[in-house]
Amino acid sequence: MSTEGTAANQSPGRPGETAGSIGGESAPHGGKGAYSETRIRVRYAETDQMGVVYHANYLIWFEVGRVEYLRDKGFSYRDMEKEDRCGIAVVEARCRYKAPARYDDVVIIRTRVARQRGSILHFTYEAIREEDGLLLAEGETIHVVIDDKFEPCYLPEKYREGIGG
Amino acid sequence: MSTEGTAANQSPGRPGETAGSIGGESAPHGGKGAYSETRIRVRYAETDQMGVVYHANYLIWFEVGRVEYLRDKGFSYRDMEKEDRCGIAVVEARCRYKAPARYDDVVIIRTRVARQRGSILHFTYEAIREEDGLLLAEGETIHVVIDDKFEPCYLPEKYREGIGG
Amino acid sequence: MSTEGTAANQSPGRPGETAGSIGGESAPHGGKGAYSETRIRVRYAETDQMGVVYHANYLIWFEVGRVEYLRDKGFSYRDMEKEDRCGIAVVEARCRYKAPARYDDVVIIRTRVARQRGSILHFTYEAIREEDGLLLAEGETIHVVIDDKFEPCYLPEKYREGIGG
Amino acid sequence: MSTEGTAANQSPGRPGETAGSIGGESAPHGGKGAYSETRIRVRYAETDQMGVVYHANYLIWFEVGRVEYLRDKGFSYRDMEKEDRCGIAVVEARCRYKAPARYDDVVIIRTRVARQRGSILHFTYEAIREEDGLLLAEGETIHVVIDDKFEPCYLPEKYREGIGG
Structure with a gap:
């Protein structure tokens, strides 16, 4: 399991759960398009x-x-929540479990935007055991962008292009 | 929202989250077959x-x-875990969110077995706000029966008929 | 483990985690004053x-x-949060673990108000295994009543007498 | 808030929640003795x-x-759990909350061993907001080392000196 894609996030001063920068254009396990990687112990x-x-x-x-x-x-x-008064509510979540993650494992969450249309956002995920690259689970979530009254709204323009999908 | 199906579980001595006995053969929100109801605050x-x-x-x-x-x-x-040395591992979970549940709401979880075949079990769920019967979410989970070495196995015979599906 | 104190909460229509009415003036495990009981599976x-x-x-x-x-x-x-715009924030929590609770156990949480003074509230708890009355844990929490700006305030008058302590 | 003590854990290949190496011999907020730092988002x-x-x-x-x-x-x-068949069970936990942590904050957990005697281990903690060094909470936990039958036992010798306290 190459970790090159995440070298950037190992620089001093990068706090919290170590998240990779956009990792690449292809991936060993399904999916396509730019992804981001986060490591979780x-x-x-x-x-x-x-x-x-x-x-x-x-x-x-x-x-x-x-x-x-x-x-x-x-x-x-x-x-986005604070300044743009909008949130990304989950309307559907799905996960297929392939192999169990265990205590103290480091799990890579590889995240992509599969689709973005109007107020709908669709993410896909792979959970990969860092030690050997084993695919532990894969999933999808579908979201609707909502304003502070829980009404669907468009993603503020500044986010639209950047997010991809 | 009728609660007749759960009258039985209100008897003294029924501890824990109040679970209904098998509630009936039909339900307002999709699904069919006998269901069970549990109330969660x-x-x-x-x-x-x-x-x-x-x-x-x-x-x-x-x-x-x-x-x-x-x-x-x-x-x-x-x-089942202790005496029969077998467990029911989740291989897939899915949830569609319709309306948010809020703090202190009483939520009815209505559970059915949709299918049972070999070592595979398929459950469906509805989460319903008790106050007004509003459907909050619906979901499915697919399970494989496993032995204490995490290998798929058949559900012990005594459970097979009783569980339904 | 007597459950007489909780007979009231087994009446039909009492939803959610079954909570006892104020149970009595003494208790087997430490503490004194009126308590409330809740059962959790x-x-x-x-x-x-x-x-x-x-x-x-x-x-x-x-x-x-x-x-x-x-x-x-x-x-x-x-x-209280919605209408009186005040909350009860935790400023200290403590728990002593005596014996492990296990999956599917029914645990009785016995709660008392130990003290109430100004904006400070002090609760004590016992966690008791229902099956045999074994004390699993005991704890305390100290709270400060806060307004919607997170500033300490007095408990609204209507609550003060009723809460005890 | 100096982060020098944690430079070591930013090296490539350090996965999971970024944990500092033993940071030093003194600390701004109470406590003494060598500490370790972990960052949590x-x-x-x-x-x-x-x-x-x-x-x-x-x-x-x-x-x-x-x-x-x-x-x-x-x-x-x-x-320790797998090979030495012993665990560190919590017998008491305590936390004093000073200021709220908020979503997406990076929180430094600074951990020390306060005491180690026989089968008893005593840890202390500070939770510090990384952004400005604000102390969010401090706490203690007391543990008993147990064998795989949940009986108190001595910490295996190889751990005793190294752990400190």
Whole structure:
């Protein structure tokens, strides 16, 4: 599993969950188009008594991937909520589990925008075990951009081109 | 929103999240076949800064629904893991969000077995706001029955007929 | 473990996590003063790979206990936030773990108000395994009442007497 | 807020939540002795409808800090559980909240071992907002080393000296 695509995020001063810059134009596991990579170390709290990561946590990781994708594109989701008074609500989420992630594994979340049309955004994700490149899960989420009254609205123009899809 | 189907679970001594007995043969929102109902009061911890329930929590609620469905059928998932050395691993999960659940709402999780074949189990769910019967979300999960080495196996015979699907 | 104190909450129509009415004036495990009881069924998501409930979940359960305590006193924390524009922020939390809770256990959260003075509220909790009355954990939380600007304020008068402490 | 102590963990190939090497012998906020630093980016899932991080999450972050402290000392908690068949169970946890962490904040968890005696381990933590060095919370956890039958045991010798305290 090459980590070249993420070299940029290892520079000093890059805090938090280490997110890769836009990694490339192709990927070993399905999908196409530019992607972003985020590394997440599995927390003890995320395991369950089967000894593996509890399945709902992947949706949380996908969200981390989504936010880091936006950051890689130059956008802050926090500012989008605060300054542009709009949010990205989830209208559908889906995950297919291929192999279990385990405690202390480093999991790469590879995030892409599959489609963007009007107020609809469609992301896809792969969760990959860093150690050996094993695909753990893949998923999609569909979102609607909403204003502060929870009404669908267009993505502010400054985001539209940059986000891709 | 009729709660007749759940009268049984209001009897004294019924602890924990109140789960309905098998509720009936039809339902206002899609699906068919016998269902089970579980009531969940939204916890503060389950909300996010949008002021609604964070979307990953629905997968947790679906699991609560699944376990209560089994209990309604006379089975304990805890015993299945402990005594029969087999588990029900999630291989796919999907949720479509229709309307946000909010803090302190009582949400009914209506659970059905859609299919059971070999080692595969397929559940469907509706999350319904108790106050007014509004459909908040609907979802599906697909499972494979596994032994204690994480290998697919058949559901022990005693469960097969009872579970339905 | 007597459950007499909670008979009231088993009446039909009482939704969500079953919370007892104010249960009595004394308790087997420490503490004194009127208490409220809430029953929580351990979710699979709350376990970790040690096969027991992950310790942070007790703080979530304590909060469920707190809200049900208020409900038993005739108050809705949801309305307090919405209508009275004030919240109860946590300034300190503490938990001592005595014995592990396990998946599918029913855990009774017994909640008391230990003190109420000005904008400070002090709650205590016991987590008790329903099956045999075993004390699983005990804890305290200290809170400050805040207005919608996160500034300390007095608890609105209507709540002050009712809450106790 | 100096980040010099964490320069080491920014080297390429350091995956997961970025954890500092043992940072120094003193710290601005209380405590003494060598500490370890871990950076955590606040996830949306960790916020609640008050618009701040839900308080129970700090216990999860403290655990991340604990594991990274051990890693900095050359130990893997995963291997301790797997190879040495012993775990570090929480017997007490405490947190004092000073200021709210918010979505997308980078929070530094500064972890120390305060004491180690027999099978007892005592950790202390500070949660610090990276942006401006503001102390968000401080806490302690007390642990007992247990074997795979949940009986107290001594920490395997190889860990004893290295861990400190």
